[in-house]
Amino acid sequence: MKQLEIINKLNQLDVFGQLSETTNIYEHYDCYNDNYLIEIKSRQREYNPWLIEKYKYDKNYKQASKDKKLFIYVTEYKTRIIAWNITDLTNSGYNFNWQIKQQPETTEFYLQEPIPKRVGYLLEQFGKILR
Numbered sequence: 001m002k003q004l005e006i007i008n009k010l011n012q013l014d015v016f017g018q019l020s021e022t023t024n025i026y027e028h029y030d031c032y033n034d035n036y037l038i039e040i041k042s043r044q045r046e047y048n049p050w051l052i053e054k055y056k057y058d059k060n061y062k063q064a065s066k067d068k069k070l071f072i073y074v075t076e077y078k079t080r081i082i083a084w085n086i087t088d089l090t091n092s093g094y095n096f097n098w099q100i101k102q103q104p105e106t107t108e109f110y111l112q113e114p115i116p117k118r119v120g121y122l123l124e125q126f127g128k129i130l131r
Contacts, residue, residue: 001079003021003030003042006074007019007030010031010074010081010130013131015083015128016036017033017034019032019033020032020033028059028060028063036064037063037067037070037071038073039074040075041073041076045077046078048123049121049123050082051101051103051120052119053117054117054118057096057120061090064087065087070088071085072084072085074130079131080129081130081131082129083127083128084128089126094126096120096121097121098118099120100117100119101119102115102117103116103119
């Protein structure tokens with residue numbers, strides 16, 4: 001699914017209230033409302049645990065805290081959507097097990113050369129399957 005399709009689906013499910021897509025392409029999150037800041041990842045394969053990039057975690061957790069919002073991380077695979085409340089996980093002492101892994105620089109076709117990235121792990125049992 002494309003990002004806007006996922007946002008529309010989240011709005012249909014009304015789990016987080018009505019969400020707006022960010023208009024600034026340089027933001028580190030994809031949609032938001034008065035209570036939530038949400039990063040969305042659409043994946044081409046299924047994982048468990050799922051990965052979260054430390055850089056995105058740091059930027060979004062800091063921004064959400066500053067704005068007094070909850071940071072939610074959403075993954076989609078073949079229309080199956082899972083959401084993790086990163087703010088709650090962090091506050092409860094969840095172990096993301098951060099480590100360096102070789103990952104594509106971006107998902108853009110021309111920037112898929114692996115580079116070292118710090119990533120953490122999100123177990124499905126700590127997320128919520130929304131669809």
